[in-house]
Amino acid sequence: MKAEPHIQLALLDVQAHDLEIDRVRHRRSTLPEAARVTELETSLRKLTDRITAANVEVGDLEVEQRKADADVDLVRQRAAKDQQLLDAGTVNDAKQLTNLQHELESLARRQNELEDVELEIMERLEDATRNRDSLVAEQADLQAELAIAVEARDEALATLAAQEQVAMADRDASAAGVAADLLAMYDRLRADNGGIGAAQLHRGRCEGCRIELTPVDIGRIREAAPDEVLRCEECRRILVRTAESGL
Ligand SMILES: [Zn+2]
Structure with a gap:
């Protein structure tokens, strides 16, 4: 699957907003x-x-x-x-x-x-x-x-509803440019992986499973095209490269 680097970064924003929505809903249920x-x-x-x-x-x-x-x-x-x-x-x-x-x-x-x-x-x-x-x-x-x-x-419910509304609007704004098939894959991975479908590659580590990538994997990522949608070899989540990926 292909996606422009800025779209992949937008997916990380979608992920952050989804986690915020999850937090708000969890607070509401408890x-x-x-x-x-x-x-x-x-x-x-x-x-x-x-x-x-x-x-x-x-x-x-x-x-x-x-x-x-x-x-x-x-x-x-x-x-x-x-x-x-x-x-x-x-x-x-x-x-x-x-x-x-x-x-x-x-x-x-x-x-x-x-x-x-x-x-x-x-x-x-x-x-x-x-x-x-x-x-x-x-x-x-x-x-x-x-x-x-x-x-x-x-x-308390009204406050949470307002927070949820803001987070959902932010999520929609971030998701606007993301292709439907990438978003669908992200949603599926998120559902299967405890709420996290896309993770940042940060200093050689997948922020989804928190496992250090092997030098071989790092090498493969270095060679991959910037618009290639990568997956973590450990947790299979979408792995997004940023300036802090340590590549
Ligand atoms: Zn991982």
């Missing part, structure tokens, strides 16, 4: 600001699940509390009715009176027991409500933190 957003989103999702569970717990305890209140009311009403009956003085039968008094005593015990249950549920409901409220407050903090993190990530 952006700490993006990782932070993901981390906060995960925390927020977990917290939202916990809030849902806490709300269910509060709701269940509210139902239990209403039931306990109703149970106490029922016993109170029953006791009040018995007490009324007793106070009215209409029950004269001794056995009936004793039964009534026994029932009142038993209702009083039952009421105490039910009021203990009621109190216990009330305490559990208070705890559950406090827990839920604290989770909701935590959620608000996390949402605020996430909003700041999203802003920081978007800012």
Whole structure:
């Protein structure tokens, strides 16, 4: 393959811009600001699940509390009715009176027991409500933190997008004069060789694989026509001669 020396040098510029584009894209894919957003989103999702569970717990305890209140009311009403009956003085039968008094005593015990249950549920409901409220407050903090993190990530992404755009425009400008077949070969070599398709011959060394060329290879390069597109014998990359090639 043939290419004017200045075109071969342009290929080195294309290579430099491609590496810059690679660097920008790598930075984007490993952006700490993006990782932070993901981390906060995960925390927020977990917290939202916990809030849902806490709300269910509060709701269940509210139902239990209403039931306990109703149970106490029922016993109170029953006791009040018995007490009324007793106070009215209409029950004269001794056995009936004793039964009534026994029932009142038993209702009083039952009421105490039910009021203990009621109190216990009330305490559990208070705890559950406090827990839920604290989770909701935590959620608000996390949402605020996430909003700041999203802003920081978007800012970083915008900076990288601008850098990428500049590098791509520079790359296009450098590639403009390079023949399509040479560019295709460069792209293929670049894809197969860790992002480097064209390298400079610098002081007798290939800058692609960093291996010193043998005197025989150097001799062959000295004899090659300036427009001959050379390849490194070691790594097969396009080898470009410059003023610093040491020839
Ligand atoms: Zn090489």
